[in-house]
Amino acid sequence: MKVKDTLQGLTPYQPGKPVEEVKRELGLEKVVKLASNENPYGCSSNVKDAIQQAFSEVAVYPDGYAQRLRTKVADHVGVNEKQLMFGNGSDEVILMLCRAVLSKGDNIVTAAPTFPQYRHNAVIEGAEVKEVPLVNGEHDLDEMEKAIDANTKIVFVCNPNNPTGNYLGSESFYNFLKRVPKDVIVVSDEAYKEYVIAEDYPDTIPLIADHPNLIVLRTFSKAYGLASLRVGYGVGEEGLMQSLDPAREPFNTSSIGQLAAYNALDDQDFIEECKTKNRNGIEAFEAFCEKHNLHYYPSQGNFILMDLQIPGSEIFDALLKKGYIVRNGEALGFPTSVRITVGSEQQNKEMIEELTTLISR
Ligand SMILES: *Cc1c(COP(=O)(O)O)cnc(C)c1O
Numbered sequence: 611m612k613v614k615d616t617l618q619g620l621t622p623y624q625p626g627k628p629v630e631e632v633k634r635e636l637g638l639e640k641v642v643k644l645a646s647n648e649n650p651y652g653c654s655s656n657v658k659d660a661i662q663q664a665f666s667e668v669a670v671y672p673d674g675y676a677q678r679l680r681t682k683v684a685d686h687v688g689v690n691e692k693q694l695m696f697g698n699g700s701d702e703v704i705l706m707l708c709r710a711v712l713s714k715g716d717n718i719v720t721a722a723p724t725f726p727q728y729r730h731n732a733v734i735e736g737a738e739v740k741e742v743p744l745v746n747g748e749h750d751l752d753e754m755e756k757a758i759d760a761n762t763k764i765v766f767v768c769n770p771n772n773p774t775g776n777y778l779g780s781e782s783f784y785n786f787l788k789r790v791p792k793d794v795i796v797v798s799d800e801a802y803k804e805y806v807i808a809e810d811y812p813d814t815i816p817l818i819a820d821h822p823n824l825i826v827l828r829t830f831s832k833a834y835g836l837a838s839l840r841v842g843y844g845v846g847e848e849g850l851m852q853s854l855d856p857a858r859e860p861f862n863t864s865s866i867g868q869l870a871a872y873n874a875l876d877d878q879d880f881i882e883e884c885k886t887k888n889r890n891g892i893e894a895f896e897a898f899c900e901k902h903n904l905h906y907y908p909s910q911g912n913f914i915l916m917d918l919q920i921p922g923s924e925i926f927d928a929l930l931k932k933g934y935i936v937r938n939g940e941a942l943g944f945p946t947s948v949r950i951t952v953g954s955e956q957q958n959k960e961m962i963e964e965l966t967t968l969i970s971r
Contacts, residue, residue, distance in 0.1 A: 775909025
């Protein structure tokens with residue numbers, strides 16, 4: 611018995627350690643997870659009622675086409691319904707896209723370090739991955755353009771980039787998009803869009819009209835606070851999105867997820883509030899770094915990557931003992947850094963105290 615050769619060098623995704631596991635292993639009462647960029651404020655209170663309603667439907671298969679949510683999202687982002695593809699998280703949209711487009715002999719172009727799922731899914735499909743190093747935490751679009759060749763099928767742009775939090779402005783993005791060959795798909799992964807405050811952050815969806823090779827990814831997992839319900843989507847040109855649809859499982863998003871997302875979208879006040887609180891948190895972490903002369907990347911997301919000049923696994927272990935789960939920079943390509951998700955005001959304050967102790971050991 612043998613699995614595909616393409617799976618040989620891959621490991622399953624290593625998620626942030628679950629809170630319950632850490633409590634059990636270390637005998638801690640209070641554990642705070644600031645590792646997976648989840649929303650510390652949960653989700654909109656609208657969602658709770660919706661989930662209770664959906665309970666009566668659990669025995670019945672969901673609407674795989676997610677018609678009700680589809681109409682809602684189409685209206686929210688200003689496209690027609692057929693331009694959308696829903697996934698079990700935007701992770702699954704990446705998977706479906708790779709599955710639908712890539713074969714052996716093809717390649718994708720990505721930045722490095724960036725979100726690992728582009729590479730992972732491309733490798734499974736037998737494609738080559740051309741990784742272009744970040745410059746100061748930012749995508750090097752000139753080099754990414756040069757990396758495109760006749761076999762390139764997809765270019766992934768992560769904006770803001772995970773794990774650095776850097777973003778691409780609309781001018782850079784647009785100039786890049788114009789230069790990419792028309793038969794190469796450009797993916798703009800905007801998982802943290804709701805947190806962005808930069809005024810020149812690209813408004814990408816309107817560009818699809820003139821650039822049918824552009825696919826924009828969004829998710830309900832981050833600012834909307836629905837990570838466990840797994841709903842994300844892609845937006846693109848109608849013909850392209852419809853041609854990808856056969857790669858989708860028949861019932862890939864759940865009724866509960868769809869209904870929760872529908873209701874979450876209605877509560878834009880919640881999103882605004884989270885955005886403001888998140889920005890205060892980012893500023894607190896930045897002030898800490900400035901004060902102690904630590905390098906950090908300016909983040910437009912809900913996380914910050916800072917260089918403590920201590921091996922990432924040491925930082926991870928030390929904070930874990932105190933009941934804080936963070937992301938070890940070693941696994942992200944930044945060996946002496948840590949990526950911390952912005953928590954509540956209180957959690958940020960406590961985290962900064964722990965970090966202060968850690969760097970003054
Ligand atoms: C979290 C994240 C996603 C995946 O989110 P889903 O939960 O699968 O919707 C996609 N891209 C980036 C850059 C992320 O950080």
